[in-house]
Amino acid sequence: MKSVAILGPGLLGGSIALALREDPEIHVRLWARRAEAREEARALAVADLVTGGVEEAVDGADTVVLCVPVGAMEGVLRQALPRLSPSALVTDVGSVKKSVCDALAPLVADRALFVGSHPMAGSEKAGLSAARADLFVNAVCILTPEPGHTKPAAIERAEAFWTRLGCRVRSLSPQTHDEVCALISHLPHLTAAALVHNVAAARPEAFGFCGPGFRDSTRIAAGLPAMWTEILSSNRSAVAGSLRTLIAILEPLAAQLEGGGPEAEAAIHSFLASAKERRDGLSPGTTF
Amino acid sequence: MKSVAILGPGLLGGSIALALREDPEIHVRLWARRAEAREEARALAVADLVTGGVEEAVDGADTVVLCVPVGAMEGVLRQALPRLSPSALVTDVGSVKKSVCDALAPLVADRALFVGSHPMAGSEKAGLSAARADLFVNAVCILTPEPGHTKPAAIERAEAFWTRLGCRVRSLSPQTHDEVCALISHLPHLTAAALVHNVAAARPEAFGFCGPGFRDSTRIAAGLPAMWTEILSSNRSAVAGSLRTLIAILEPLAAQLEGGGPEAEAAIHSFLASAKERRDGLSPGTTF
Numbered sequence: 001m002k003s004v005a006i007l008g009p010g011l012l013g014g015s016i017a018l019a020l021r022e023d024p025e026i027h028v029r030l031w032a033r034r035a036e037a038r039e040e041a042r043a044l045a046v047a048d049l050v051t052g053g054v055e056e057a058v059d060g061a062d063t064v065v066l067c068v069p070v071g072a073m074e075g076v077l078r079q080a081l082p083r084l085s086p087s088a089l090v091t092d093v094g095s096v097k098k099s100v101c102d103a104l105a106p107l108v109a110d111r112a113l114f115v116g117s118h119p120m121a122g123s124e125k126a127g128l129s130a131a132r133a134d135l136f137v138n139a140v141c142i143l144t145p146e147p148g149h150t151k152p153a154a155i156e157r158a159e160a161f162w163t164r165l166g167c168r169v170r171s172l173s174p175q176t177h178d179e180v181c182a183l184i185s186h187l188p189h190l191t192a193a194a195l196v197h198n199v200a201a202a203r204p205e206a207f208g209f210c211g212p213g214f215r216d217s218t219r220i221a222a223g224l225p226a227m228w229t230e231i232l233s234s235n236r237s238a239v240a241g242s243l244r245t246l247i248a249i250l251e252p253l254a255a256q257l258e259g260g261g262p263e264a265e266a267a268i269h270s271f272l273a274s275a276k277e278r279r280d281g282l283s284p285g286t287t288f
Numbered sequence: 289m290k291s292v293a294i295l296g297p298g299l300l301g302g303s304i305a306l307a308l309r310e311d312p313e314i315h316v317r318l319w320a321r322r323a324e325a326r327e328e329a330r331a332l333a334v335a336d337l338v339t340g341g342v343e344e345a346v347d348g349a350d351t352v353v354l355c356v357p358v359g360a361m362e363g364v365l366r367q368a369l370p371r372l373s374p375s376a377l378v379t380d381v382g383s384v385k386k387s388v389c390d391a392l393a394p395l396v397a398d399r400a401l402f403v404g405s406h407p408m409a410g411s412e413k414a415g416l417s418a419a420r421a422d423l424f425v426n427a428v429c430i431l432t433p434e435p436g437h438t439k440p441a442a443i444e445r446a447e448a449f450w451t452r453l454g455c456r457v458r459s460l461s462p463q464t465h466d467e468v469c470a471l472i473s474h475l476p477h478l479t480a481a482a483l484v485h486n487v488a489a490a491r492p493e494a495f496g497f498c499g500p501g502f503r504d505s506t507r508i509a510a511g512l513p514a515m516w517t518e519i520l521s522s523n524r525s526a527v528a529g530s531l532r533t534l535i536a537i538l539e540p541l542a543a544q545l546e547g548g549g550p551e552a553e554a555a556i557h558s559f560l561a562s563a564k565e566r567r568d569g570l571s572p573g574t575t576f
Contacts, residue, residue, distance in 0.1 A: 120499030140497050170497065180494040183487045188505040191479050193563035194537045198530060199471045200566050201537075206468040209428050209458065210570060211408030216504040217476040221567040225560035232545065233553050240545035242486060247538055249482045249489070250531060257520065257528035265521050272513035275481035278488050279509045282495060 001161065003027040005061035006047070007054060007076050009037045011123060012093045013067030014131030017046040019165050022133060031057035031076075040128050054079035061085065063161060065117075066092035066104070071230045074103040081107065088112040089157040093119055095181060096234040097144040097174040105146065113154035116144035116174060118181070119167055124222035137166035144174040182238035187246060189228055190239070192221035289449065291315040293349035294335070295342060295364050297325045299411060300381045301355030302419030305334040307453050310421060319345035319364075321356075328416050342367035349373065351449060353405075354380035354392070359518045362391040369395065376400040377445045381407055383469060384522040385432040385462040393434065401442035404432040404462060406469070407455055412510035425454035432462040470526035475534060477516055478527070480509035 004020055006013045009032040020026045030047035031054050032038045041050045051057050058064050058080045066073045073092055084090070090108050094100040094116065101116045108114035121139035123130055141162040145155050159169045172180060196218050199206050232239055253271065256264035292308055294301045297320040308314050318335035319342050320326045329338045339345050346352050346368040354361045361380055372378070378396050382388040382404070389404045396402035409427035411418055429450040433443050447457045460468060483506050487494050520527055541559065544552035 120497060122499065122501070139499060142497060172497075180491060180497055183490055183494050184498050184502040187486065188483055188502055189560075190538070190541060191483060192505060192567075193560055194534055194541070195476055195479060196563040196566045197537050197559070198475065198534050200562075202471055202530060202533060203468060204566075206471050207566065207570060209408060209430060209460075209468050210472050211410065211427060213410070213508045214472040214476055215570065216507050217480060218567055219504050220501045221560075221563045223560075223564070225557050225564055228560050229553055229557040232556055233548070236545040236548055240542050242490060243538060243542045243545065245490060246482055246486045247535055247542065249485050250478070250535055250538075253478060253482070254528050254531045254535065257524040257531065260521070260524055265517055268520055269513050269517040271485070272477075272481055272509075272511075272516050274488075275484040275509045276511070276513055278484045278492075278495065279480075279506055282498060282503065 001026060001063055001164070003029065003061045004063045004065065005029045005031065005058045005080075006065050006067055007031045007057060007080065008067030009041050009046075009128050010067060011126055011128070011130050011135070012119065012121075013065070014041070014046055014128040015121075015133065015135035016065060016067065016165065017041075018131055018133035019136065021046060021048075029057045029061055037128065044128065046128065046131070055083040058085075058088070059083045062088055063157070064088050064090045066090070066094070069227050069230055070094040070096055070100050070234055073100055074107070077104055077107055081111065084108075084112050086112055089154055089161070090114045091117045091158050091161070093117060095185065095231045097142075097177040099234045101144055101146060101174045105149065113151055113157065115150050115154040115158045116177075117158055117162065118142045118144070118177060119162065119165075120185075121167075124219050126224050126227075134166070136162070139167050141167035141169050142177055142180075143169060143171045144177045145171060146174060178235045179238045182235055182242045186232055186235055186239045187242045189220050189223065190232070190243065191246070192218045196221050289314060289351055289452070291317065291349045292351045292353065293317045293319065293346045293368075294353050294355055295319045295345060295368065296355030297329050297334075297416050298355060299414055299416070299418050299423075300407065300409075301353070302329070302334055302416040303409075303421065303423035304353060304355065304453065305329075306419055306421035307424065309334060309336075317345045317349055325416065332416065334416065334419070343371040346373075346376070347371045350376055351445070352376055352378045354378070354382070357515050357518055358382040358384055358388050358522055361388055362395070365392055365395055369399065372396075372400050374400055377442055377449070378402045379405045379446050379449070381405060383473065383519045385430075385465040387522045389432055389434060389462045393437065401439055401445065403438050403442040403446045404465075405446055405450060406430045406432065406465060407450065407453075408473075412507050414512050414515075422454070424450070427455050429455035429457050430465055430468075431457060431459045432465045433459060434462060466523045467526045470523055470530045474520055474523055474527045475530045477508050477511065478520070478531065479534070480506045484509050
């Protein structure tokens with residue numbers, strides 16, 4: 001890995017650039033669509049080259065990482081194709097993988113190597129100013145090879161790339177990835193926003209009394225609405241399914257609370273105890 | 289404030305003791321029911337006196353803080369009554385206030401001063417080992433005077449007590465407190481546990497891929513099941529009401545995701561954007 005093109009200067013693209021910049025052997029090439037973003041990237045010296053031309057960014061790069069919103073990935077990759085090196089690995093950081101891989105894999109096809117990636121790192125804060133060189137340290141990164149289609153070399157190189165950034169690399173099919181992320185990322189985003197709406201609808205003055213529990217439970221509701229609308233829409237079937245299941249879990253709890261009595265209390269205790277047991281079992285990770 | 293009795297050596301009681309211990313002028317008296325807890329408190333030197341006798345703990349104390357689970361408060365206070373100083377302020381740290389104040393206020397009545405308190409600080413971690421002298425710094429503490437019943441001197445002294453620990457003190461009636469906390473604390477606890485159950489039911493292997501979003505969203509699900517069952521049961525009407533409202537917020541989202549299309553996307557975007565706006569408006573606090 002000698003020359004890495006990062007397409008998109010947001011939190012993830014910026015954090016990749018900052019992490020790679022620590023190695024003087026790697027030429028970091030950053031593409032940003034907006035002139036202000038390029039100015040910011042130059043001022044922060046996050047890359048060796050900052051350009052507004054996708055073709056210039058990927059020229060000679062052995063690794064190309066798409067770090068734009070998932071709906072913009074196909075268009076940016078199309079711009080990159082004419083100058084894409086035949087030995088390049090193309091990957092991305094999109095939070096949904098089925099639609100992204102379906103769009104990107106055929107474009108790369110026999111021109112170069114492709115495998116989807118999803119580093120499970122981020123923040124409710126967006127943009128280059130929130131980027132950190134250690135954002136990926138100890139994060140899980142999910143590769144999404146398609147059985148029978150993705151070349152082993154693509155998987156090997158993507159694994160080496162994310163491992164170098166500090167990730168623990170795992171693999172899932174794009175479809176399974178999306179079902180997993182509906183449960184552990186996309187649905188929690190919706191419920192965080194719903195908890196905020198619930199307060200706003202019932203008693204907005206209650207926001208003035210919040211403690212750390214509410215803050216942590218709703219932190220991700222501060223994420224970018226456009227980005228998250230795209231993610232949720234691109235995975236709407238799995239998210240809707242897990243939301244229906246969640247509602248089916250919540251309904252009996254409401255009935256138990258309404259009814260009261262020792263049996264209801266025992267049911268609620270059992271519900272909380274088994275959730276605690278599962279939650280205690282989560283490996284902490286450094287981003288916790 | 290020269291002599292403070294802390295009844296209960298858990299996270300909150302222990303943190304109060306640690307904060308007060310920094311002032312050599314204050315005699316900190318800690319009651320713990322269990323011998324092991326008393327040994328731990330002595331080993332950590334969190335108080336000037338550690339005792340297994342409630343009467344001994346409150347003897348001569350000008351301030352008495354009940355820091356036991358809400359269901360145990362009345363019984364502990366009854367043990368304290370015979371030695372309670374007529375000039376003492378009695379308060380508590382319970383997460384529900386209507387049932388607690390209804391039980392405690394008549395017992396104190398004309399014997400001493402009483403007002404309920406709820407410092408909005410804590411952790412999913414429990415016990416003295418998790419206690420911190422700065423736990424209350426910048427936390428909101430809600431006092432719950434009952435209009436026409438609570439004496440102004442009780443409010444003034446409780447306010448001074450919590451302010452000294454670093455809290456920002458606010459007041460609500462016990463009933464309003466419980467409605468507010470259903471929204472910002474009790475319901476988020478249930479949804480955190482439900483998110484964990486949802487993963488466990490659908491794909492337990494997904495726990496292996498969690499990022500910081502899931503960790504923060506579900507952190508409070510690691511709280512003590514018995515304590516939280518008591519809190520939820522003591523406030524079951526308000527929690528059930530806010531849970532029904534939450535379900536009514538989630539239902540149309542499920543339908544929008546299932547239907548798809550530009551109108552659904554616009555609705556989801558608007559939902560996320562207004563949640564973000566509200567969430568961004570939360571004052572950060574140091575416990576964030």
